[in-house]
């Protein structure tokens with residue numbers, strides 16, 4: 001469903017060049033839920049923007065359904081971290097969710113149906129006429145998820161969507177993501193810097209190296225499909241998987257520090 005091949009992204013301009021992503025290759029099967037983790041600044045957001053067709057790679061390519069991505073793909077939706085900036089404050093919740101459906105040129109009755117169904121799917125039945133700023137942070141992020149679901153995407157990208165909410169809300173939203181993934185059968189790529197979250201949510205975890213970034217390691221999460229915040233996180237296997245990923249990220253950071261020191265010694 002989603003293929004990333006030899007992706008490289010170098011930012012340039014203003015006399016500064018940053019090789020954010022060096023060489024990334026991985027793929028997601030249809031209906032898979034994979035989490036992407038890596039050290040801060042390793043290029044996770046850059047990668048997601050390239051996949052979403054919002055940023056052109058320097059080389060390599062992304063394809064969805066075998067079609068090379070050259071702009072935002074029609075059947076893809078993205079949920080960003082900053083819900084506060086992703087919803088329009090002057091529009092009601094319903095109008096926010098409906099907006100991309102107008103772009104899709106769906107008829108009014110179908111749009112209304114999708115808005116009602118997607119808000120219900122995220123547990124928000126009665127806020128359609130409220131404004132985003134009248135809702136809590138967790139509720140606003142639910143609205144952002146509802147807007148993505150209403151769009152009926154085949155591929156959903158989520159970029160650290162719960163980084164700004166409290167722990168209890170975060171746990172609820174994690175369970176919401178698993179349940180909508182199961183219910184709608186979408187292919188989901190979830191970026192997080194939280195190792196526990198990656199193991200809890202994913203069927204697979206892709207570990208990125210420090211910048212310039214490559215895929216350092218991949219782990220299949222062989223935990224039961226039905227997950228529970230207390231029971232799953234208490235499993236011995238959960239602790240083993242978390243330790244394996246932690247070690248990989250630690251190695252990635254150590255390798256990048258050694259590279260930097262070697263480069264400084266040569267300079």
Ligand SMILES: Nc1ncnc2c1ncn2[C@@H]1O[C@H](COP(=O)(O)OP(=O)(O)OP(=O)(O)O)[C@@H](O)[C@H]1O
Pocket residue numbers: 011012018019020039040041042043044045046047193211
């Ligand atoms: N528009 C830009 N111009 C120049 N450099 C950029 C730009 N956007 C990102 N970078 C650089 O590319 C690298 C990767 O940034 P990116 O935001 O993709 O990382 P990240 O893994 O998402 O970070 P974090 O985990 O902190 O959110 C960083 O060194 C960053 O400074």
